[in-house]
Amino acid sequence: MDKVMSNKKIIALYVMPALLLILAIVYIPIVLTGYYGLNKWNGIGALTFIGLDNYQALIKDQTFWNSAWHSLQLAVFSTLSLVIYLAIAMVLAARIKGANLFRKIYLIPMLLSSVAIAQLWLRIYHPTNGIVNSLLESIGIANPPAWLAEPSLVLFALFIPILWQYAGFYILIYYAALKNIPTSLEEAAKIDGASALQIAWKIKLPLAMEVIKVTIVLAVVGSLKYFDLIFVMTDGGPNGSSEVMASYMYHQAFRAYDFGYGSAIGFFLLVICLVITWVIRKLTATKDSIQYS
């Protein structure tokens, strides 16, 4: 076996199919998108090369910056909600009764498709029959807002189902990370008289740090390219008040027939995601990761 694996030809043979596939469906389209972004193209006729005009227009496009601002808000919100997920995971990992059941309950939203979740929450937010407004009315609020039609509320109203949708995913990751911490450490700390909070703060958190860093990157990049729930629930509206970068890209390419501009937005989005990932990696880089064992 070892002999086979050290043979360069065999390695190439093994790696090649997957590599070709990834090149064909990931990297080549990225390069093509970058190229389309330099053209004026309605998606049908011939391409006209216009250099960086699309990017210049992008920089001046107020709607784009609004949508970028919304994406950024979502990213900050998602990152902050990681704290809640971590807290829940810590409680679940502390061998409480019914932890298994709770873990499954939290995970279920993740198993539903985004469109199903969107449909569910559309009903919850329905201005007259929805559960939210029915509740508000029953406690005496006479005229509760129409959540998805209010420009000032719509983004906040969308954040809730997004938080709900991804809760299970992050809780599961944290749960696994926390379970990996040897119980002997915790027991030793207990003997030394450490409180539960101290254990969480001084032992569990540092040991889960590597995983936390990864989830921050996942949450931020995931938020920046977030699309599906918003697309189904509000379509970026009303008046673009819930438009995010990915939905704006879709609208420009597929609704306004401006594939060149849409591609420019897509490429810009990629660059932003790469830069932010790099920045986060730099900011959270620690020279020596903590090892207690």
Add this chain to the structure above:
Amino acid sequence: MFNKKWTILFVTMCLVLVTAGCGQKGNGAGESKGNSSGGGDKVTVNFMHLWPEGVSAGQNKIVNQIIKEYQAEHPNVVIKQEVLDNEQYKNKLKVLSASNELPDVGVTWAAGFLQPYVEGNLFAPVDDLLNGELKDKFVSGTTEAYAINDKTYALPLEFNIAPIYYNKAIFEKYNLQVPQTYEEFKQVVKALSEGGVAPIALGNKDRWTGSLWYMYLADRIAGQQTLTSAISGSGSFMDEGLVKAASEVQSLVDSNAFVKGFNGLSNEEAKSEFVNGKAAMYMMGSWDLPNFTTNEEIPLEFRNSVGFFKFPTVEGGKGDINSWVGGPGVGLFVAENSEVKAEAKAFVEYFVSKWGEQSVTGAGVIPATKVDTSTLELPQLYIDLFNEMNKASSITLFADVQMRANAAETHLNMIQALFGKVITPEKYSEEHDAAISKGN
């Protein structure tokens, strides 16, 4: 155990299997194309449409029926269907045209939607069909919407106008009459809103729904000519009457004319408010007729209490009550680079002529071809609307269909902004002129 020889053999086998799979598919495709020119062999015509069984059961049945008959009459032709939902259909059409792989026959919309495809030289002109068997079969004004530079690029299947449907039971309960003038209409809205019933169901998340209301107000106040020339770019949306129409939309919003949260509701959600009797009126194209006549899934009691009226005239306005907003729905195109163009055209001709009568009785939609309804047994609501259409003094094509894609997108966004009261009527008009003068 797992030595080099075996590994290589295993990998080779895998590769052989993979390539064999690909090869087979390639051969199959080549076969159907290669044979298309041959005389007695099978010809495959690919047909992509947007009537899935679940969503448009009536239309789906008719399509299958027509294809079955056609194949029986032309044993050498196989019609291969690909069915997609509305939005997906539009997206797929764009993707296919980018790679120049359009189906031989497909469904398209008129005017602004059609333009880039025609400019990209993707649709074949079908004027020869118009002068053949189908000559004079179309309702006047329908094929024109598919014409660019004097050539027609698709044959229309449907024709639609948009009336205001209303719930007779609710009107009776509040002792209301069908309004003839806009002043009376506002009284009706006021009475309903004070009575605790939402006057109008509107799902403006979809935006074109709100566009209908603006179109009618613009037509009634400024007149059809002003509206049409503003849309085409020869006039201006800054016209006094058109600005007034926009401000009239906002005063309707102020008087609580529309259901709560309309800017966040989809058309389907709004429609269900109307169907559940929670809203009294609903403006929609005649394609929704089956829901108010023959659709068994909707309670008979409700269907019996649905009536319609024409958008009322505005005092001092230029439009008359018989002018409508509407236009042809979808039409059939033949791909320019189709390898079986002759067969595709023959199929389109057959399809359009069969569609007329069957769509009336089977799906309850109004076809673009002339149909003698006197011999058919049809719901009264359908006949009434059909007769109104024949009396129409003018029909203004839906704005978002008429405009080019980019301008249409601006129009729709502005509509939502206007209804949401985040822009002034003047700004609304300015933005329109700017988008239309940009010309794409």
